[in-house]
Amino acid sequence: MAELPPAPVAVSLSEVERGLRFYLRALFAREPQLIAGRVPQAAQGEQRASIAAGAIRMPPLQEAGSQAQAAALYRAMAAHASAHLAYSRTKFDLRGRTPLAMAAIGAIEDARVEQLAMAEMPGLRALWLPFHVTAPTSTATGLLARMARALIDPACADDHPFIARARLLFSRARLDDPRVSLEVGAALARELAAAAPQLDLRLEAIEPAYRDDNLFLWQTPDGGEGEGREAAANAANVSLGELGEAVDLELEGAHGEDARAQSAERAAAAAEAAAEMPVQPYLYDEWDYIIGGPRRQWCTLFEKPPARGEAGVIDAVLERNDDTVRRLTSLIKAVQIQRPRRLKRQLEGDRLDLDACIAATLDLRAGRTPDPRVLQRLARTSRDLAVLVLLDLSQSTNDWVPGASSSVLDLAREATALVAHAMHDLGDRFAIHGFDSNGRHEVEYYRFKDFDEPYDEMARARLAGMRGQLSTRMGCALRHAGHFLRGRRASHRLIMLLTDGEPHDIDVHDKQYLVLDAKHAVEEQRRLGVTSYCISLDPGADKYVSRIFGARNYMVLDQLRRLPEKLPALYLRLTS
Amino acid sequence: MDRLPVEDPIAQYLIAEEPYYRPTGDEIALYEAAYAVRMPMMLKGPTGCGKTRFVEYMAWRLQRPLVTIACHEDMSAADLVGRHLLDASGTHWQDGPLTLAVRRGAICYLDEVVEARQDTTVVIHPLTDARRVLPLEKRGELVHAHPDFQLVISYNPGYQNIMKDLKQSTRQRFGALDFGWPAREVETEIVAHESGAALDVAQRLVSIGEKSRNLKGHGLEEGMSTRMLVYAGQLIARGVPAAAACEVALVRPLTDDPDMRDALEGTVKAFF
Numbered sequence: 001m002a003e004l005p006p007a008p009v010a011v012s013l014s015e016v017e018r019g020l021r022f023y024l025r026a027l028f029a030r031e032p033q034l035i036a037g038r039v040p041q042a043a044q045g046e047q048r049a050s051i052a053a054g055a056i057r058m059p060p061l062q063e064a065g066s067q068a069q070a071a072a073l074y075r076a077m078a079a080h081a082s083a084h085l086a087y088s089r090t091k092f093d094l095r096g097r098t099p100l101a102m103a104a105i106g107a108i109e110d111a112r113v114e115q116l117a118m119a120e121m122p123g124l125r126a127l128w129l130p131f132h133v134t135a136p137t138s139t140a141t142g143l144l145a146r147m148a149r150a151l152i153d154p155a156c157a158d159d160h161p162f163i164a165r166a167r168l169l170f171s172r173a174r175l176d177d178p179r180v181s182l183e184v185g186a187a188l189a190r191e192l193a194a195a196a197p198q199l200d201l202r203l204e205a206i207e208p209a210y211r212d213d214n215l216f217l218w219q220t221p222d223g224g225e226g227e228g229r230e231a232a233a234n235a236a237n238v239s240l241g242e243l244g245e246a247v248d249l250e251l252e253g254a255h256g257e258d259a260r261a262q263s264a265e266r267a268a269a270a271a272e273a274a275a276e277m278p279v280q281p282y283l284y285d286e287w288d289y290i291i292g293g294p295r296r297q298w299c300t301l302f303e304k305p306p307a308r309g310e311a312g313v314i315d316a317v318l319e320r321n322d323d324t325v326r327r328l329t330s331l332i333k334a335v336q337i338q339r340p341r342r343l344k345r346q347l348e349g350d351r352l353d354l355d356a357c358i359a360a361t362l363d364l365r366a367g368r369t370p371d372p373r374v375l376q377r378l379a380r381t382s383r384d385l386a387v388l389v390l391l392d393l394s395q396s397t398n399d400w401v402p403g404a405s406s407s408v409l410d411l412a413r414e415a416t417a418l419v420a421h422a423m424h425d426l427g428d429r430f431a432i433h434g435f436d437s438n439g440r441h442e443v444e445y446y447r448f449k450d451f452d453e454p455y456d457e458m459a460r461a462r463l464a465g466m467r468g469q470l471s472t473r474m475g476c477a478l479r480h481a482g483h484f485l486r487g488r489r490a491s492h493r494l495i496m497l498l499t500d501g502e503p504h505d506i507d508v509h510d511k512q513y514l515v516l517d518a519k520h521a522v523e524e525q526r527r528l529g530v531t532s533y534c535i536s537l538d539p540g541a542d543k544y545v546s547r548i549f550g551a552r553n554y555m556v557l558d559q560l561r562r563l564p565e566k567l568p569a570l571y572l573r574l575t576s
Numbered sequence: 577m578d579r580l581p582v583e584d585p586i587a588q589y590l591i592a593e594e595p596y597y598r599p600t601g602d603e604i605a606l607y608e609a610a611y612a613v614r615m616p617m618m619l620k621g622p623t624g625c626g627k628t629r630f631v632e633y634m635a636w637r638l639q640r641p642l643v644t645i646a647c648h649e650d651m652s653a654a655d656l657v658g659r660h661l662l663d664a665s666g667t668h669w670q671d672g673p674l675t676l677a678v679r680r681g682a683i684c685y686l687d688e689v690v691e692a693r694q695d696t697t698v699v700i701h702p703l704t705d706a707r708r709v710l711p712l713e714k715r716g717e718l719v720h721a722h723p724d725f726q727l728v729i730s731y732n733p734g735y736q737n738i739m740k741d742l743k744q745s746t747r748q749r750f751g752a753l754d755f756g757w758p759a760r761e762v763e764t765e766i767v768a769h770e771s772g773a774a775l776d777v778a779q780r781l782v783s784i785g786e787k788s789r790n791l792k793g794h795g796l797e798e799g800m801s802t803r804m805l806v807y808a809g810q811l812i813a814r815g816v817p818a819a820a821a822c823e824v825a826l827v828r829p830l831t832d833d834p835d836m837r838d839a840l841e842g843t844v845k846a847f848f
Binding site: 018019020021022023025026027029031071075079120121122123124126127342344355358359361362365539542551552555556558 | 650652654659660661662666667714733734735741780783787788790791793794795834835836838839840842843844845846847848
């Protein structure tokens with residue numbers, strides 16, 4: 001009986017995405033956004049990667065003979081697109097190019113960026129090569145495909161004169177210059193147009209599956225990239241034009257929605273504020289790096305009573321994450337048990353303290369009165385710690401987390417609930433506060449749980465009721481948080497800030513300003529004996545977060561979805 | 577009890593053979609100058625970047641014995657300065673490693689000093705300023721440091737823990753040398769020399785190491801150290817296939833996270 005061919009296995013992008021991001025960061029020192037998206041009119045097998053605005057769009061699903069093959073295709077795609085992002089620095093002018101020329105130039109550019117990447121990382125050839133499968137046809141299409149393969153594989157024996165010519169031109173070119181692709185590609189296209197019949201210039205027929213659609217290489221002189229993309233798509237007779245637009249629209253839509261939601265919420269908040277009792281304002285200085293000094297009493301901070309939610313939400317979080325809670329409980333036990341401290345020279349204890357015994361013997365022999373404290377015992381270290389968890393409650397925390405059915409704020413709330421559970425169990429003294437801002441005259445500060453309050457239903461209800469709105473004036477909030485800690489008697493005082501982006505506010509347009517003010521606030525707190533530690537959820541945070549908090553005192557969480565389990569573990573690691 | 581047949585306890589701390597050390601900048605000259613004025617030194621850098629090897633090399637070069645103490649949490653001041661022990665006729669005082677170094681003019685190297693509790697590290701304070709003395713209050717003795725004595729500590733600034741940090745009062749007693757990862761050519765030379773692997777293999781290992789360091793703070797606490805790369809090179813030089821050697825020496829020790837492991841395996845494949 002004949003065996004059936006193995007059924008294709010499908011792997012989704014979300015399964016491999018996290019690994020891909022690590023892979024790209026390792027190899028190319030960059031982490032482009034990976035977006036799952038389909039090309040509307042292409043069949044399943046013809047789905048291609050595409051690059052737009054520094055992000056890589058990849059098919060949401062990949063079918064192949066095996067799981068490993070599908071994963072390899074994703075990896076090859078991501079590596080190729082990243083090679084483009086690293087080396088395809090200029091855009092090519094579209095005017096006057098025939099589809100054949102565009103195909104040839106694209107193929108040469110692909111070969112060029114791969115060559116540059118392979119010069120550094122020779123093993124990439126083994127990743128890409130298996131996807132180059134060619135038939136010995138001599139149509140223009142077939143020849144371009146054979147050329148692509150010949151250029152990546154020096155061992156490939158192909159003595160067709162066109163291939164030999166392409167190899168010669170390519171080997172002579174200075175590969176680090178992107179104009180090479182234009183010159184060599186155009187020259188080859190002219191030769192090809194004269195020599196071979198053109199039948200099918202669809203991308204699928206020419207380039208292996210891992211390569212992207214190359215649309216981002218092209219630019220029209222008058223329009224932006226989006227139009228260029230569409231024009232390029234039309235010219236190349238490949239109907240991918242909607243793609244660029246779709247991405248643009250999506251982005252625009254998100255902004256529009258943001259703005260609308262923001263204004264609606266602001267109106268609601270204002271109405272609420274009017275109904276509330278007048279609140280005591282706090283005035284704080286702000287550091288201005290341009291004048292090199294503080295602006296006195298520049299920011300006004302109001303402590304607002306937090307809205308009440310349903311305490312059951314927080315309890316449900318613990319139930320839903322019972323796996324994590326159980327792991328945490330054992331971690332907490334480990335922290336509590338692991339650090340016994342030997343108390344020496346005790347009057348009471350379970351073992352003799354050898355040093356003290358010897359000293360006592362010495363004294364006895366010398367005729368002096370010995371010190372009777374000759375015992376030792378083990379005691380748990382008291383965790384002399386006061387922690388203030390400070391939550392960034394700005395509008396951006398309402399964004400949905402890709403691949404999860406919750407917003408950043410939901411995850412932050414969940415993580416806070418777990419960390420509060422851990423701190424409560426450990427007996428650490430802690431407070432949970434949050435902030436947002438609406439210009440320098442209105443920094444809002446919420447106290448969900450204070451140091452001297454029990455972590456009871458009321459505190460949990462307030463935690464459940466928090467919501468995200470407005471901006472992030474970090475420095476002012478840090479100063480206010482610090483003033484709660486300074487009054488506490490503890491050997492370690494810590495602000496743990498959970499944020500999803502850099503400091504910004506509606507009345508500040510200089511990005512440096514609030515970053516440097518926050519840095520200054522952190523330094524002020526440090527001088528006053530309060531350590532600030534930042535957990536950032538912004539993958540691009542390296543640029544500013546280490547400037548604000550210093551190289552040791554921050555962590556960028558790579559995977560938002562795992563924040564709830566990561567945060568308590570991080571807390572335990574930091575403080576044990 | 578038999579005593580060890582060592583006549584002079586400090587003799588065993590002398591380094592007989594020249595340790596391999598490849599300078600990465602002007603650190604040898606700087607250290608020599610610091611030693612000339614007996615300035616206490618702090619070596620900063622990630623684990624496995626060559627801090628300990630550097631001290632060994634400098635001790636050999638300066639012909640001073642090197643007393644190394646690995647610091648840990650449960651270390652008490654007595655572990656450093658010494659204690660009374662019982663013997664047949666009563667008790668005798670046993671110098672701790674620090675006291676030995678102070679009396680005999682050795683270089684005393686406190687490795688990973690933040691691991692020790694802060695109340696332990698204060699015993700080095702009188703040694704690290706103009707006084708250069710070590711009080712042994714249990715003996716009622718004040719030991720004046722030998723003119724050749726020098727204190728060196730090492731410290732990993734990337735190690736994140738709020739509770740463990742060097743106090744300012746300790747920090748400010750030291751001169752500091754920064755040890756980062758060596759430049760690519762230099763690290764290649766080191767890996768090739770230390771592992772006995774071919775230069776080409778060493779080059780690829782170093783590239784893998786460099787790539788892994790991109791992941792620091794993004795899923796990895798620390799990238800691959802030069803020491804790990806040397807281990808991988810040693811396995812390859814013993815005939816282990818490169819992929820397996822990297823898996824054993826580089827990927828598996830670094831992470832338990834399956835996604836990260838895949839990514840690191842992919843990184844290894846990009847070079848082998």
